[in-house]
Amino acid sequence: MSLRYLTAGETHGPQLTAIIEGLPSNMRLDFEELNFQLQRRQKGHGRGRRMQIEQDVAEIVGGVRHGKTTGAPVALIVRNNDWKHWMKVMNIEPTEGTDEEKRRVHRPRPGHADLNGGLKYNLKDLRNVLERSSARETAARVAVGAVVMQLLAAFGIKIAGQVISIGEITAPPNDIPLDELMALTEESPVRVADKATEAKMTEYIDKIKAEGDSIGGIVECIVEGVPVGLGSHVQWDRKLDGRIAGAVVSINAFKGCEIGIGFNAAKLRGSQVHDEIMYSEERGYYRASNRLGGFEGGMTNGESIVVRGVMKPIPTLYKPLRSVDIDTREPFTAQVERSDSCAVPSASVVMEHVVAWEVAKAFLEKFGGDSMEEIRDNLNNYLEQLERY
Numbered sequence: 044m045s046l047r048y049l050t051a052g053e054t055h056g057p058q059l060t061a062i063i064e065g066l067p068s069n070m071r072l073d074f075e076e077l078n079f080q081l082q083r084r085q086k087g088h089g090r091g092r093r094m095q096i097e098q099d100v101a102e103i104v105g106g107v108r109h110g111k112t113t114g115a116p117v118a119l120i121v122r123n124n125d126w127k128h129w130m131k132v133m134n135i136e137p138t139e140g141t142d143e144e145k146r147r148v149h150r151p152r153p154g155h156a157d158l159n160g161g162l163k164y165n166l167k168d169l170r171n172v173l174e175r176s177s178a179r180e181t182a183a184r185v186a187v188g189a190v191v192m193q194l195l196a197a198f199g200i201k202i203a204g205q206v207i208s209i210g211e212i213t214a215p216p217n218d219i220p221l222d223e224l225m226a227l228t229e230e231s232p233v234r235v236a237d238k239a240t241e242a243k244m245t246e247y248i249d250k251i252k253a254e255g256d257s258i259g260g261i262v263e264c265i266v267e268g269v270p271v272g273l274g275s276h277v278q279w280d281r282k283l284d285g286r287i288a289g290a291v292v293s294i295n296a297f298k299g300c301e302i303g304i305g306f307n308a309a310k311l312r313g314s315q316v317h318d319e320i321m322y323s324e325e326r327g328y329y330r331a332s333n334r335l336g337g338f339e340g341g342m343t344n345g346e347s348i349v350v351r352g353v354m355k356p357i358p359t360l361y362k363p364l365r366s367v368d369i370d371t372r373e374p375f376t377a378q379v380e381r382s383d384s385c386a387v388p389s390a391s392v393v394m395e396h397v398v399a400w401e402v403a404k405a406f407l408e409k410f411g412g413d414s415m416e417e418i419r420d421n422l423n424n425y426l427e428q429l430e431r432y
């Protein structure tokens with residue numbers, strides 16, 4: 044069975060729910076570490092009031108006994124603290140003349156899912172769209188990703204993310220070892236591994252917010268310790284770089300993904316792009332550089348995976364954009380109750396976790412077994428095969 048998961052739940056409903064199927068047995072789950080990842084997603088400069096209400100904690104409600112997976116589906120929930128403020132709105136149908144009718148959403152926001160979802164699902168209360176399109180769902184995806192990150196860590200695969208830019212402000216390139224990067228990006232408010240840039244970004248976010256606007260940016264994720272040969276060239280949907288790009292663009296507000304030097308490859312010559320092949324007794328085959336971000340032919344090449352994602356600015360704006368009321372078909376200017384003005388640091392954490400998921404899925408496709416022990420044997424056999432090659 045290949046690894047799969049689904050999430051369910053509304054942003055102002057009681058909880059988010061996720062079920063992961065295909066995890067091996069005997070995998071130790073560190074709950075503190077899992078919740079630490081959820082807390083990381085909540086931090087970062089530019090988030091709105093909602094993040095002060097929520098304190099995300101995952102409760103495992105299936106598939107784990109005595110701290111270890113049993114091989115059964117792992118079920119988990121993350122409760123919404125804000126639910127208590129929304130119970131009435133969520134439960135009572137808005138009929139004409141009631142207070143609830145005033146809370147019905149009929150003014151779609153440009154850039155959000157409101158209008159497309161309303162038209163597609165024939166819903167006249169756009170709340171039925173926004174409740175599920177909200178990036179609240181990314182809390183469930185981080186919880187799921189945090190589980191498989193622990194699987195990857197057990198086999199020496201580590202993942203870290205960082206903010207590269209917010210608006211026009213770009214962090215200088217760095218060569219920080221992954222362990223140090225992981226430590227650096229745990230607490231920082233904008234999560235960029237450079238204090239001076241971080242201060243500029245914080246100031247910039249505040250300025251944008253004061254102007255009633257929002258801002259996006261670029262985030263990067265690095266995966267270290269990946270063996271050569273995850274993914275495959277033989278079929279389009281087995282190419283791991285493609286799967287990762289799909290996962291990254293599936294994150295709310297993400298509009299693009301680059302692997303390695305990505306779009307810059309268009310400006311350079313072949314001799315400036317391709318990573319030369321080297322061999323040494325200690326390392327076996329390796330590359331003299333890693334411009335292609337760890338991929339050739341949809342397969343990992345043993346170098347670190349390097350992925351970048353671009354997040355557009357948050358759609359809900361205090362400074363309103365033009366839109367049309369679906370009741371009257373008249374133009375209106377929006378009233379905003381609350382919103383994030385920048386969620387790039389949070390999105391960086393989300394990206395780490397969706398990338399972890401795709402890598403874990405490909406890892407289990409190659410080395411899959413029903414228990415951790417079986418997977419370890421499969422991996423070791425393969426590593427020996429690589430040595431003999």
Ligand SMILES: Cc1cc2nc3c(=O)[nH]c(=O)nc-3n(C[C@H](O)[C@H](O)[C@H](O)COP(=O)(O)O)c2cc1C
Nearest residue numbers: 155156176177178295296358359382383386389390
């Ligand atoms: C962590 C995170 C927080 C977000 N917060 C908000 C928000 O407060 N307000 C908003 O309008 N959009 C927010 N978004 C973006 C919307 O969820 C997203 O734009 C919307 O679902 C439409 O999907 P699309 O932009 O991918 O097309 C956030 C996205 C992420 C990743």
Ligand SMILES: C=C(O[C@@H]1CC(C(=O)O)=C[C@@H](OP(=O)(O)O)[C@H]1O)C(=O)O
Nearest residue numbers: 093094176177178179182295381382383
């Ligand atoms: C709840 C989260 O993010 C939310 C994502 C979001 C959106 O439209 O995507 C809108 C905001 O929600 P609300 O309208 O309740 O303030 C964010 O707070 C979260 O990240 O946990």
